[in-house]
Amino acid sequence: MQVHKYDVVIVGAGGAGMRAAIESGQRARTAVLTKLYPTRSHTGAAQGGMCAALANVEEDNWEWHTFDTIKGGDYLVDQDAAEVMAKEAIDAVLDLEKMGLPFNRTPEGRIDQRRFGGHTRDHGKAPVRRACYAADRTGHMILQTLYQNCVKHNVEFYNEYYVLDLLTVEEDAVREDGTPFKQKRVAGVVSYDLASGELHVFQAKSVVFASGGAGKVFKTTSNAHTLTGDGMGIAFRRGIPLEDMEFFQFHPTGLAGLGILLSEAARGEGAILRNSEGERFMERYAPTIKDLAPRDIVARSMANEVREGRGCGPNKDYVLLDLTHLEPAHIDAKLPDITEFARTYLGVEPYTEPVPVFPTAHYAMGGIPTNITTEVLQDNDTVVPGLYAAGEVACVSVHGSNRLGTNSLLDINVFGKRAGIAAAEYAKTADFVELPENPEAFTIQLLDVARNANGTEKVSAIRKELQDTMDANMQVFRTADTLNQVLKDIESFEERYTRINVQDKGKRFNLDLLEAVELGFLLELARVMTVAALHREESRGGHFREDFPDRDDEKFMKHSMAYKEDHAPADGSAEEAIAGVRLATKPVVFTRYEPMVRKY
Numbered sequence: 001m002q003v004h005k006y007d008v009v010i011v012g013a014g015g016a017g018m019r020a021a022i023e024s025g026q027r028a029r030t031a032v033l034t035k036l037y038p039t040r041s042h043t044g045a046a047q048g049g050m051c052a053a054l055a056n057v058e059e060d061n062w063e064w065h066t067f068d069t070i071k072g073g074d075y076l077v078d079q080d081a082a083e084v085m086a087k088e089a090i091d092a093v094l095d096l097e098k099m100g101l102p103f104n105r106t107p108e109g110r111i112d113q114r115r116f117g118g119h120t121r122d123h124g125k126a127p128v129r130r131a132c133y134a135a136d137r138t139g140h141m142i143l144q145t146l147y148q149n150c151v152k153h154n155v156e157f158y159n160e161y162y163v164l165d166l167l168t169v170e171e172d173a174v175r176e177d178g179t180p181f182k183q184k185r186v187a188g189v190v191s192y193d194l195a196s197g198e199l200h201v202f203q204a205k206s207v208v209f210a211s212g213g214a215g216k217v218f219k220t221t222s223n224a225h226t227l228t229g230d231g232m233g234i235a236f237r238r239g240i241p242l243e244d245m246e247f248f249q250f251h252p253t254g255l256a257g258l259g260i261l262l263s264e265a266a267r268g269e270g271a272i273l274r275n276s277e278g279e280r281f282m283e284r285y286a287p288t289i290k291d292l293a294p295r296d297i298v299a300r301s302m303a304n305e306v307r308e309g310r311g312c313g314p315n316k317d318y319v320l321l322d323l324t325h326l327e328p329a330h331i332d333a334k335l336p337d338i339t340e341f342a343r344t345y346l347g348v349e350p351y352t353e354p355v356p357v358f359p360t361a362h363y364a365m366g367g368i369p370t371n372i373t374t375e376v377l378q379d380n381d382t383v384v385p386g387l388y389a390a391g392e393v394a395c396v397s398v399h400g401s402n403r404l405g406t407n408s409l410l411d412i413n414v415f416g417k418r419a420g421i422a423a424a425e426y427a428k429t430a431d432f433v434e435l436p437e438n439p440e441a442f443t444i445q446l447l448d449v450a451r452n453a454n455g456t457e458k459v460s461a462i463r464k465e466l467q468d469t470m471d472a473n474m475q476v477f478r479t480a481d482t483l484n485q486v487l488k489d490i491e492s493f494e495e496r497y498t499r500i501n502v503q504d505k506g507k508r509f510n511l512d513l514l515e516a517v518e519l520g521f522l523l524e525l526a527r528v529m530t531v532a533a534l535h536r537e538e539s540r541g542g543h544f545r546e547d548f549p550d551r552d553d554e555k556f557m558k559h560s561m562a563y564k565e566d567h568a569p570a571d572g573s574a575e576e577a578i579a580g581v582r583l584a585t586k587p588v589v590f591t592r593y594e595p596m597v598r599k600y
C-alpha cells in the first residue's frame with residue numbers, strides 16, 4: 001500500500017470534477033482520482049446544451065431562469081441554490097467560451113441559443129431560447145475543453161484509480177443549543193489502482209466528490225455502464241445521509257427498447273411526439289408549451305398513451321418522435337449525432353420516418369446533500385469540515401423533484417467551480433487530520449468479500465435482475481405494492497451477493513472484481529431509492545405514486561434524508577428503519593416563490 005499526501009483530492013474527472021480541479025489546482029496541491037480516463041466520463045455523452053439567460057437571441061433574464069427551475073422541480077428546489085445557479089450561469093458559459101469551447105454561433109457571431117423543455121419567457125408564457133450548444137455534442141466539447149485547461153494548469157491525474165472508501169475521524173463538538181455530538185472530519189480516501197491491483201491511500205485536507213450518477217440501477221437507461229453511484233454509496237456507508245433519492249428522472253426520448261438518448265434538443269428544434277393515431281398528444285397534457293413541457297410530465301404522458309392503447313409498433317409499447325417536417329439540412333446542422341443513432345441502432349431514417357421512443361432512466365436528482373458552498377452535510381445542521389460534493393453525485397438542491405434539460409451541464413460548471421474554490425480555501429487554513437489506524441482495512445474487507453466468495457452466483461445475473469425489477473416496479477409509475485416488491489427482490493439479491501463468484505483471481509486490470517464491488521453500490525442505492533419512494537406518499541415531479549396521485553405540500557413539502565441504519569441523528573427525528581434505511585426530513589429553502597399548481 002502507498003500513501004500520498006495532497007491538500008485537495010477530487011474524486012471524479014467529469015465536468016464537475018475537472019471544473020473544480022481548474023480552480024483548486026491554481027490555489028492548492030490537487031490530485032484528481034478517476035476510475036475512467038478523464039475524457040471518457042459521462043459528461044462527454046451530453047448532447048443538447050447548457051443553459052444561461054444570456055439573452056443573445058431573445059429577451060431573457062436570470063430571474064425567469066430561477067423561476068423555471070423551481071417550477072420545473074415542482075417546488076422542492078432550494079430557492080437560494082437555484083438563484084445562485086441562474087445568476088452564475090452567465091459567467092459559467094463565458095468562462096467556457098474563454099477557455100476555448102467552440103459554441104454554435106448566430107450570424108452576428110454571438111453564442112447561439114435554442115429551446116429546451118420547461119425553459120420559458122416571463123414565467124411560463126412561451127418557450128424561450130436559453131440553451132447554449134455545440135451541435136448535439138455539447139458535453140463532449142465541455143469535457144475536452146475542461147481537460148485541456150486542466151493540462152494547462154498542471155492538474156495531477158490518477159487515471160483508472162477507483163476510490164472505494166472515504167476516511168473520516170470523529171471529533172467532539174457542541175451544537176448551538178449546547179448539545180454535544182460527534183462531528184465527522186475528512187482525513188482522505190482509499191483507492192484501488194486498476195492497472196496494478198494495489199491500494200493507494202490519499203491523505204487530504206479536503207475531498208471533493210464529483211463522481212457522477214447512478215443510472216445503472218435501471219435496465220433501460222441513457223447512462224454509461226460505469227454510472228454505478230460509487231460516490232453516493234461510499235458516503236452512505238460512511239454515515240453521510242443521501243437526500244431526495246426517490247426522485248429519478250426518466251427522459252422522454254430514449255430509443256425504444258434500447259434507452260439510448262435522443263436529446264430534447266430534437267424537440268427544441270421542432271420535433272413532435274405522436275401516438276399511434278398520429279395525434280400530437282402533448283397538446284392535451286400541456287396546452288401552452290406542448291412537447292417542450294418538463295421531462296416528468298412528457299415521460300408520464302407518453303407512458304399513459306401506451307397504457308391507454310395508443311402506443312405504436314407490434315407490441316404497442318412506444319410512441320413516435322417525428323422530425324420529418326424539418327429540413328434535412330437543418331437536422332444535419334443541429335442534430336447530426338442523435339439522428340445517426342436512430343439510423344445505426346434502429347435502422348430508421350429520421351428525414352422520412354418518425355423515430356420510436358420511450359422514457360429512459362436518465363438523471364439522479366438526489367445525492368449527497370450539500371449547502372450552496374458545496375460543503376457536505378452530516379445532518380440538517382452540521383457540515384463535515386473538508387468534505388465537498390458537486391455535480392450529479394450531489395444534491396444542492398437545484399433540481400428538486402425534476403431537473404430541467406440543460407440545467408445539469410450548468411450545475412456541474414457552477415457548483416464544480418464553487419467546490420474547487422471552497423476546497424482549496426479550506427485546505428489553506430486547515431491541518432491534515434491524522435489517518436485512522438489501518439486506513440485500508442475497510443477496503444481490503446470489501447475486496448476480499450468479492451474476491452474470495454467462491455459461490456456460484458454471477459454478478460451480471462444479479463445486476464440484470466436488479467435492473468429488471470427496478471424497470472418494472474420503480475419507473476414512471478409506482479405504488480406501495482410495486483415498491484415492496486422491489487424491496488423483497490433486493491433482499492434476495494443481497495443474500496445471493498454473499499455467494500457470488502468472481503472468476504478473475506488476478507491483480508492486473510481485474511474489472512470482474514470491480515464490477516462486483518460496483519454491484520454492491522447499486523444494491524445499496526436501489527434500496528435507499530425504494531425506501532424513500534415508499535415513504536413519500538404523494539406524487540411530485542419525477543416521483544409518481546398511483547396510490548397517491550396528488551402533490552401533498554402539507555405533509556411532503558420537504559426533502560427526504562436517508563441515513564444508514566446506525567448513523568441516523570440521535571434526536572429522534574428519523575423514522576424506524578426499513579430495509580436498513582432510516583428516513584428523516586429537511587426543510588425546503590424558500591426565498592421568493594410560493595408553491596403553485598404546476599400547469600404548462
Ligand SMILES: Cc1cc2nc3c(=O)[nH]c(=O)nc-3n(C[C@H](O)[C@H](O)[C@H](O)COP(=O)(O)OP(=O)(O)OC[C@H]3O[C@@H](n4cnc5c(N)ncnc54)[C@H](O)[C@@H]3O)c2cc1C
Nearest residue numbers: 012013014015016035036043048163212391392406408409
Ligand atoms: C446521454 C446523456 C446526455 C445528456 N445530455 C445533457 C445535456 O444536453 N445537458 C445537460 O445539462 N445534461 C445532460 N446530461 C446530464 C449530464 O451530462 C450529467 O448529469 C453530467 O455531465 C454529470 O457530470 P458529473 O461531472 O457529475 O459526472 P460524470 O461526467 O459522470 O463524471 C463522473 C466521474 O467520476 C468518476 N468516478 C465515478 N466513480 C468513481 C470512483 N469510484 N472512483 C474514482 N472515480 C470515479 C468517473 O471516472 C468520472 O470521471 C446528459 C446525460 C446523459 C447520460
